[in-house]
Amino acid sequence: MKYSPYALVAPFFLFFVAFGLFPLLYTGWASLHRVELGAPTDMEWVGLRNFSRLWDDEFFWNALRNTFTIGLISTVPQLLMALGLAHLLHYRLRGSMFFRVAILTPYATSVAAATLVFVLMFSRTDHGMINWALGLVGVDAVDWQNGDWTAQLAVSAIVIWRWTGYNALIYLAAMQAIPNDLYESAALDGASRWQQFRHVTVPSLRPTILFTCVVSTIGATQLFGEPLLFSQGASPTGGSDHQFQTLGLYLYEQGWFNQHLGRASAIAWTMFLLLVLIGLVNWAISRWIHRSA
Numbered sequence: 001m002k003y004s005p006y007a008l009v010a011p012f013f014l015f016f017v018a019f020g021l022f023p024l025l026y027t028g029w030a031s032l033h034r035v036e037l038g039a040p041t042d043m044e045w046v047g048l049r050n051f052s053r054l055w056d057d058e059f060f061w062n063a064l065r066n067t068f069t070i071g072l073i074s075t076v077p078q079l080l081m082a083l084g085l086a087h088l089l090h091y092r093l094r095g096s097m098f099f100r101v102a103i104l105t106p107y108a109t110s111v112a113a114a115t116l117v118f119v120l121m122f123s124r125t126d127h128g129m130i131n132w133a134l135g136l137v138g139v140d141a142v143d144w145q146n147g148d149w150t151a152q153l154a155v156s157a158i159v160i161w162r163w164t165g166y167n168a169l170i171y172l173a174a175m176q177a178i179p180n181d182l183y184e185s186a187a188l189d190g191a192s193r194w195q196q197f198r199h200v201t202v203p204s205l206r207p208t209i210l211f212t213c214v215v216s217t218i219g220a221t222q223l224f225g226e227p228l229l230f231s232q233g234a235s236p237t238g239g240s241d242h243q244f245q246t247l248g249l250y251l252y253e254q255g256w257f258n259q260h261l262g263r264a265s266a267i268a269w270t271m272f273l274l275l276v277l278i279g280l281v282n283w284a285i286s287r288w289i290h291r292s293a
Contacts, residue, residue: 024272030265037259050266060267062242063250066152070227070246071220074156079212082164083205086171087197100172103165115158115229122154122230145232151244158226163219167212174208175201206289214282218275224248247271 031050033043054060085103089096106114121129122144131141144154178201186196202209223246227238236253238245245253247267255264 027265027268030262031269033262035262035265037255037261040261043262046262050262051270053263054266054270059242059245060250063238063245063247066238066242066244067221067223067246067248070152070156070159070223070244071217073153074159075213075216075220077156078160078164079167079209079216081160082167082212083171083202083209085164085168086175087201089168089172090175100169103168105165106162107166109162111162111225112229114162115226118154118158118161119230122157145230146240146243148241148243151230151239155223155227155230155244158230159220159223163216167216170212171205171208174205178204207286210282210285210289214278217278221271221274221278222248224252228252 030043032045032047034046034050035043089099089103123131124141124143124145128141128144130144134140134142142150144150182200182204183196186200191199227244227246227249228234228236230244231237231239236245236249236257238249247270251264251267251271254260254267
């Protein structure tokens, strides 16, 4: 009885140390060396040179900028749509269970299958569904993959489609925890459904909204599969002009195509530090919301 709880939780910690903590520490050690993929045991100490080179690397800043813009134009519409869907599902609706399962289907779909379908939809020829629909209203076909903003919008559309339903169910669960007394009191005061949503639902969901914002931001920082498969030939360059290359793709290109494991490790740790910064901002905002409440 004394040691059995430790035995039950031990597998998690063993796997975490083997596949989480050790790779993290080893990557940090490799980021301080010049090491190539062909000879991973031959390390030459360079200190912080791999990190300093990123400061002058235009491709790194391009990937960081693309990660930010794709994350912004995918996260904001995604969470707004998820909040609206959750609000609709929160009220009595015929076949609500069917709709709850349906909006979760994109999340259960593999990223490879979803991205390949969107590649066909955003095809630059007239055979693509999006260009076909634009042609019906008199708009010329758009070369989605080779444009700067068009490519980022297409990649963001994949992210929005996959994750909107997931966030909607999170919001729905939080809405169901709001006491009905608040809605009844608001209704007695003459508040409409829109006013109840603005003054009761949204303020009650502030911690949940903050949580989904942080999780979505972390996911956008690590975005990899969608832009990789959206590019022609699954190239890590993110388009011919690196127009939608994210930090994840840039790390992949440096480590597995250019075979610079040291530089790839430095990029990985830069991404890790960005996520730590996001976590600190989340902690500060959470404390501010708690105090204001």
